[in-house]
Amino acid sequence: MNRQITKLAIVALVLLSALVVATTYWQTWAVAGLAGRQDNAIQRVAQFTVRRGLIYTADGKLLAARRAKKANGQTYYFRRYPAGDLAAQLVGYSTQSRSRAGLERSMNDYLTASNSHLNTVLRRTLDRLKGATITGNNLVLTIRSDAQRAALTALDKNCGAAVAIEPSTGRVLVMASSPSYDPNLVEGHFGAIARRAQGFNCSPPAPLVNRATDGLYTPGSTFKVITAAAALDTGTFKPDSTFDDPGYCIEYGKKVSNFADQSGPEVFGHVDFVTALEHSINAVFCEIGKKLGPLTVLEYARRFGFYSDPPLETPSNERAPSGLYDHGRLFLPHDPNQVDPGRLAFGQERMQVTPIQMAMVAAGIANGGVVMRPYVVEKVVAPGLRGSTISRTHPHELSRAVSPETAAQLTQMMQLVVESGTGTAAQISGVSVAGKTGTAETGASGVNTTSFIAFAPAEAPKVAVAVILENQHGVGGRTAAPIAKTIMEALLRKGT
Amino acid sequence: MTARNRELANLVVVGVLTGLGFASVYIARQSVISAGSVSYALIFLGLYLAAHLVARVTVPSADPYLLPLTGLLTAVGLTEIYRLGPSDAFRQGVWIVVGVAVFALTLVALRNDFRVLESYKYLFGVSAVGLLMLPALPGIGTTINGARLWVKIGPLQFQPGELAKIALIVFLAGYLREKREVLAQGRLKDFGPLLVIWGAAMLVLVETNDLGSALLYFGIFLAMLYVATGRVAFVALGIGLFIGGSAVAYQVVARVQERVDIWLNPWQDPHGKGYQLIQSTYSIANGGYGGTGFGRGTFTTTGGTDLIPFVNTDFIYSALAQELGLIGASALLLVYMVFVLRGFRISMLADDGFSKLLAAGLTFAFALQAFIIVGGLLRVIPLTGITLPFVSYGGSSVVANFILLAGLMLVSNRANTQR
Numbered sequence: 001m002n003r004q005i006t007k008l009a010i011v012a013l014v015l016l017s018a019l020v021v022a023t024t025y026w027q028t029w030a031v032a033g034l035a036g037r038q039d040n041a042i043q044r045v046a047q048f049t050v051r052r053g054l055i056y057t058a059d060g061k062l063l064a065a066r067r068a069k070k071a072n073g074q075t076y077y078f079r080r081y082p083a084g085d086l087a088a089q090l091v092g093y094s095t096q097s098r099s100r101a102g103l104e105r106s107m108n109d110y111l112t113a114s115n116s117h118l119n120t121v122l123r124r125t126l127d128r129l130k131g132a133t134i135t136g137n138n139l140v141l142t143i144r145s146d147a148q149r150a151a152l153t154a155l156d157k158n159c160g161a162a163v164a165i166e167p168s169t170g171r172v173l174v175m176a177s178s179p180s181y182d183p184n185l186v187e188g189h190f191g192a193i194a195r196r197a198q199g200f201n202c203s204p205p206a207p208l209v210n211r212a213t214d215g216l217y218t219p220g221s222t223f224k225v226i227t228a229a230a231a232l233d234t235g236t237f238k239p240d241s242t243f244d245d246p247g248y249c250i251e252y253g254k255k256v257s258n259f260a261d262q263s264g265p266e267v268f269g270h271v272d273f274v275t276a277l278e279h280s281i282n283a284v285f286c287e288i289g290k291k292l293g294p295l296t297v298l299e300y301a302r303r304f305g306f307y308s309d310p311p312l313e314t315p316s317n318e319r320a321p322s323g324l325y326d327h328g329r330l331f332l333p334h335d336p337n338q339v340d341p342g343r344l345a346f347g348q349e350r351m352q353v354t355p356i357q358m359a360m361v362a363a364g365i366a367n368g369g370v371v372m373r374p375y376v377v378e379k380v381v382a383p384g385l386r387g388s389t390i391s392r393t394h395p396h397e398l399s400r401a402v403s404p405e406t407a408a409q410l411t412q413m414m415q416l417v418v419e420s421g422t423g424t425a426a427q428i429s430g431v432s433v434a435g436k437t438g439t440a441e442t443g444a445s446g447v448n449t450t451s452f453i454a455f456a457p458a459e460a461p462k463v464a465v466a467v468i469l470e471n472q473h474g475v476g477g478r479t480a481a482p483i484a485k486t487i488m489e490a491l492l493r494k495g496t
Numbered sequence: 497m498t499a500r501n502r503e504l505a506n507l508v509v510v511g512v513l514t515g516l517g518f519a520s521v522y523i524a525r526q527s528v529i530s531a532g533s534v535s536y537a538l539i540f541l542g543l544y545l546a547a548h549l550v551a552r553v554t555v556p557s558a559d560p561y562l563l564p565l566t567g568l569l570t571a572v573g574l575t576e577i578y579r580l581g582p583s584d585a586f587r588q589g590v591w592i593v594v595g596v597a598v599f600a601l602t603l604v605a606l607r608n609d610f611r612v613l614e615s616y617k618y619l620f621g622v623s624a625v626g627l628l629m630l631p632a633l634p635g636i637g638t639t640i641n642g643a644r645l646w647v648k649i650g651p652l653q654f655q656p657g658e659l660a661k662i663a664l665i666v667f668l669a670g671y672l673r674e675k676r677e678v679l680a681q682g683r684l685k686d687f688g689p690l691l692v693i694w695g696a697a698m699l700v701l702v703e704t705n706d707l708g709s710a711l712l713y714f715g716i717f718l719a720m721l722y723v724a725t726g727r728v729a730f731v732a733l734g735i736g737l738f739i740g741g742s743a744v745a746y747q748v749v750a751r752v753q754e755r756v757d758i759w760l761n762p763w764q765d766p767h768g769k770g771y772q773l774i775q776s777t778y779s780i781a782n783g784g785y786g787g788t789g790f791g792r793g794t795f796t797t798t799g800g801t802d803l804i805p806f807v808n809t810d811f812i813y814s815a816l817a818q819e820l821g822l823i824g825a826s827a828l829l830l831v832y833m834v835f836v837l838r839g840f841r842i843s844m845l846a847d848d849g850f851s852k853l854l855a856a857g858l859t860f861a862f863a864l865q866a867f868i869i870v871g872g873l874l875r876v877i878p879l880t881g882i883t884l885p886f887v888s889y890g891g892s893s894v895v896a897n898f899i900l901l902a903g904l905m906l907v908s909n910r911a912n913t914q915r
Contacts, residue, residue: 005852
């Protein structure tokens with residue numbers, strides 16, 4: 001019988017060895033995939049045994065801090081957000097009851113020191129061996145707290161968002177989404193968040209949504225910058241090309257009128273391209289769009305970053321791509337007949353944009369035609385007073401949208417918009433501002449989505465900004481432009 | 497060095513390890529556990545010294561490693577149970593005392609010749625079935641976690657299935673020893689009594705909804721049949737039957753279907769049926785290479801609610817894997833492997849068929865039981881609730897496994913004495 005017993009012993013050992021193999025699998029290969037899952041209740045609690053890293057603005061203001069609490073013989077470290085609503089949607093939250101959002105979610109590995117950087121791995125292992133509490137890495141953002149506060153204050157009770165980017169690097173200096181919320185309320189007082197947002201001029205106010213990257217809006221005339229970029233860069237038109245504006249444009253046999261102010265549809269007559277942008281003449285852009293064709297215009301939009309998620313460190317489900325949307329889905333036509341070129345040219349049709357995408361457009365032109373990849377995390381730093389830098393974000397070229405010549409021509413045209421056109425409300429004394437207004441009809445009479453994109457100083461841009469507002473009764477030059485001006489002033493005041 | 501002195505030395509090592517384990521839980525969770533808890537380790541060591549003395553008198557030549565390995569397993573289990581809930585640890589401690597007492601009684605009672613059991617094989621066969629049927633009886637049977645496995649008489653609650661396992665192995669060892677030659681010829685009528693006992697056991701198991709035990713009993717049956725006859729065809733046929741039976745059970749028995757579906761994809765119902773298995777997986781993964789350390793794992797919410805139901809019985813391996821990490825969990829599995837190797841060695845050294853079959857059956861049962869529960873947690877096989885020998889919380893399991901240990905030591909003593 002001993003032969004059989006030997007074989008049975010081998011079977012038993014193989015079975016038990018399989019357990020060692022399986023345990024190895026779950027405790028090594030599978031760990032990374034499992035730790036990030038939203039239904040991981042163990043991790044959801046265990047993460048609070050780590051002293052989570054802090055989050056600072058570029059100027060050192062503390063956005064996310066820690067609060068220690070002892071329970072069941074364990075010390076847990078919960079979040080405290082000392083800056084309240086300042087950059088709520090961007091920073092997000094880390095809670096027990098509602099898991100994580102924003103950078104708290106996407107940068108969780110760094111904040112809990114579970115990233116694979118050698119410095120962090122060594123420190124974590126040492127802490128573990130010593131039995132010390134593991135401390136996460138700190139984040140320093142590119143956000144400037146003064147300008148961020150100025151933006152939130154200027155947005156006031158309006159729903160919408162404002163984004164400011166440093167054109168030469170892609171640093172996001174301001175990212176304000178209104179209404180904002182107090183992230184300290186997420187744990188335990190979640191209902192209060194919606195109640196506090198009730199005074200805002202939109203319904204539902206959805207304060208948790210990061211409108212700057214996830215809000216989709218009809219751009220209206222701010223999109224004309226892209227049409228103009230396509231017109232100039234392809235060589236189809238020049239700044240001094242002339243047009244006849246009858247006050248409307250014929251499309252598919254129907255009249256498309258210029259924007260109507262109090263005195264009815266405006267008629268400009270014989271104008272050049274510069275004037276057409278300065279006064280945002282729809283009929284002219286309608287003709288340009290028909291001449292260029294929708295696919296060319298969309299190709300230029302794509303060069304500015306349309307049709308992909310805006311690149312940023314926030315979770316991908318908190319960012320939406322800009323472009324044409326058909327029944328709620330992103331739609332890239334291959335046949336020009338699927339799109340109305342005239343309406344597309346002045347940013348109507350089914351064009352939907354995010355505020356950050358429009359800021360990227362302004363920044364691209366400001367940067368001589370090169371769009372820099374926007375980023376919001378300046379660096380990741382090891383904990384401690386003089387923690388070494390774990391990683392630093394380096395500026396990175398996203399795409400060349402237009403030639404430097406085209407960018408220069410567009411800059412001059414956009415300067416005129418602010419000097420003497422629709423965007424005069426964005427003038428800053430002593431600084432030349434280039435901008436473009438937008439007022440998109442929403443279908444409801446008298447209710448518009450207004451927007452403004454700008455950069456300054458025009459000759460050596462330090463800041464590019466986009467502001468988009470919902471449910472406005474005025475036009476972009478009166479509602480969004482002053483907010484953009486406030487933000488630019490705040491950012492230029494101390495130099496970036 | 498004699499076998500018993502070696503055993504004593506090993507036990508002292510285990511005692512030190514136990515003290516370290518308790519101390520680390522105490523240090524990690526100072527605010528919850530009293531300093532006096534370290535005395536648990538001393539009482540524990542004293543208990544095993546008593547067991548050792550009984551062994552010294554009754555089975556002087558028995559294998560010197562089995563008792564210390566058992567001590568190590570119960571210590572690891574008790575430490576983790578203590579860490580998860582001090583009140584359960586006290587009850588488990590009492591059960592270990594009872595287990596050691598039963599171990600001693602078994603040794604004393606059978607010290608002259610355990611082979612008298614062979615003449616009572618049919619009694620064991622019948623009592624195995626009887627024990628299995630107890631929970632199905634109205635009035636005393638109790639259903640816990642979907643399986644009707646417990647018998648409750650007054651304040652006492654136990655799982656007769658654990659004892660039935662031992663009885664079944666004794667029956668099979670006796671019966672197969674007697675019939676192995678004729679069985680090897682493969683005549684169907686000789687299988688009659690075997691099939692009857694086995695069929696009855698299976699029926700009772702399906703009735704009580706205890707799938708883990710069904711798998712265990714079937715595995716023991718096949719393994720012992722193979723050892724007795726050396727016919728691989730029987731094993732192949734048995735596995736074929738089992739797969740066929742499982743396919744039918746999957747269609748017919750809702751509980752089987754549920755278990756298999758959860759095994760294939762627990763995330764189809766992450767907050768309902770898949771919850772336990774998923775959270776247990778997360779617990780294991782949270783351990784990583786080195787584990788969180790004794791007392792530092794996460795098993796409750798910050799408010800104190802359990803995250804994994806039944807963590808100290810069916811899911812104790814997930815808890816240990818989190819706190820001890822890959823290193824500790826692998827070491828635990830190695831302890832099982834060494835125990836199993838010693839068991840099979842005893843079986844090979846024994847010189848009569850009954851002893852060989854008995855030792856092989858007990859050892860394989862031990863290994864298979866560990867495989868079924870841990871394999872279920874690791875998603876190697878579908879998860880079925882069954883205890884991890886000597887480690888899980890549970891009185892009947894501890895007592896039954898101490899009887900198993902006594903059996904192996906008796907066989908070992910006889911085999912070593914005769915040489």
